Amino acid sequence: MPVPEAGPASPLGWRVVVRQPLTAALGDLVDLQRAVLGVTLLASLVFLLLAWWGARIISRPLEVLTGLALRVERGEEDVVLDAGARSAEVRALSTALKGMAATLIARRQALERSNHELEDKVAERTAELARSNAELERLARHDPLTGLPNRRACDERLALEFERMRRTGVAYVVLVLDVDHFKLVNDSHGHAAGDAVLRHVADVLRRQLRSTDFVGRSGGEEFLVLLPQTPPDEALRVAQKLRHAVDISRPPAADHVTLSIGLSEAQPEHNSSDAAVRAADHQLYRAKQNGRNRVESSFMR
Numbered sequence: 001m002p003v004p005e006a007g008p009a010s011p012l013g014w015r016v017v018v019r020q021p022l023t024a025a026l027g028d029l030v031d032l033q034r035a036v037l038g039v040t041l042l043a044s045l046v047f048l049l050l051a052w053w054g055a056r057i058i059s060r061p062l063e064v065l066t067g068l069a070l071r072v073e074r075g076e077e078d079v080v081l082d083a084g085a086r087s088a089e090v091r092a093l094s095t096a097l098k099g100m101a102a103t104l105i106a107r108r109q110a111l112e113r114s115n116h117e118l119e120d121k122v123a124e125r126t127a128e129l130a131r132s133n134a135e136l137e138r139l140a141r142h143d144p145l146t147g148l149p150n151r152r153a154c155d156e157r158l159a160l161e162f163e164r165m166r167r168t169g170v171a172y173v174v175l176v177l178d179v180d181h182f183k184l185v186n187d188s189h190g191h192a193a194g195d196a197v198l199r200h201v202a203d204v205l206r207r208q209l210r211s212t213d214f215v216g217r218s219g220g221e222e223f224l225v226l227l228p229q230t231p232p233d234e235a236l237r238v239a240q241k242l243r244h245a246v247d248i249s250r251p252p253a254a255d256h257v258t259l260s261i262g263l264s265e266a267q268p269e270h271n272s273s274d275a276a277v278r279a280a281d282h283q284l285y286r287a288k289q290n291g292r293n294r295v296e297s298s299f300m301r
């Protein structure tokens with residue numbers, strides 16, 4: 001076995017060679033290696049912990065701010081956008097978000113206010129429109145002079161009563177009323193006086209009838225009265241009452257005014273509502289022929 005190289009020879013020229021196991025010879029070096037590795041690992045761990053802690057210090061307020069911002073987005077208005085951060089940058093971000101949230105909330109409130117105002121306006125306009133429609137409807141079916149239902153409304157009511165009679169079998173009575181010598185009123189007192197007389201007659205008729213009865217101005221100086229579910233003798237009494245009420249009334253612009261009235265009972269076997277009106281017209285003609293200021297009917301005894 002070769003003798004390993006040794007240090008310089010002593011003055012005597014001797015050399016001491018010590019033999020020992022490699023593990024014993026390198027023991028210190030291995031210990032040093034281990035110590036360095038341990039310190040490196042520990043230092044890495046501490047560094048990692050510090051990095052995690054540092055990242056947490058920065059990210060935690062950001063997470064809190066994110067949560068608060070989401071609450072603002074969902075519409076909550078009492079959110080305080082403060083993450084309690086120590087970092088100046090996060091505090092600046094927090095202040096900027098606060099400003100943005102305040103602006104957003106103010107805009108949303110303004111939007112809600114204008115929405116409410118808009119809804120109120122729409123509701124108001126809808127109500128106005130409904131009122132205008134109702135007024136138009138009223139004007140379309142009312143005579144402006146007397147305020148009574150006009151010719152169109154008379155026709156509609158006649159059709160309705162005729163249908164009802166067809167369904168229920170219960171008859172109704174038609175009265176056609178005409179102001180006597182009305183041309184004379186116009187000629188002697190003027191058209192305005194004639195108008196006043198027509199309004200007066202309309203008022204008298206309205207006051208004498210029940211709410212279930214119908215009275216309309218069917219044209220000129222002619223009126224139509226419908227008495228639903230009224231037996232003929234009762235209808236005759238009503239007609240006489242109307243005639244008498246006008247006869248004894250005091251018209252505003254003429255000395256005296258009278259009515260001629262023709263009556264007829266509608267029958268379920270009639271083809272249309274016109275039949276009873278034509279029959280009542282015929283009776284009115286008879287009333288005029290027989291001296292006016294009187295009632296005539298097909299069922300008069």
Ligand SMILES: Nc1nc2c(ncn2[C@@H]2O[C@H](COP(=O)(O)OP(=O)(O)OP(=O)(O)O)[C@@H](O)[C@H]2O)c(=O)[nH]1
Nearest residue numbers: 178179180181182183184186191194195220221288
């Ligand atoms: N002032 C006024 N007159 C009207 C109106 N509508 C129709 N008249 C008039 O009513 C008169 C009706 O005259 P006539 O049909 O001859 O009937 P009358 O004079 O009443 O005679 P009898 O019916 O036979 O008794 C006419 O002079 C029409 O001009 C109106 O709204 N106002």
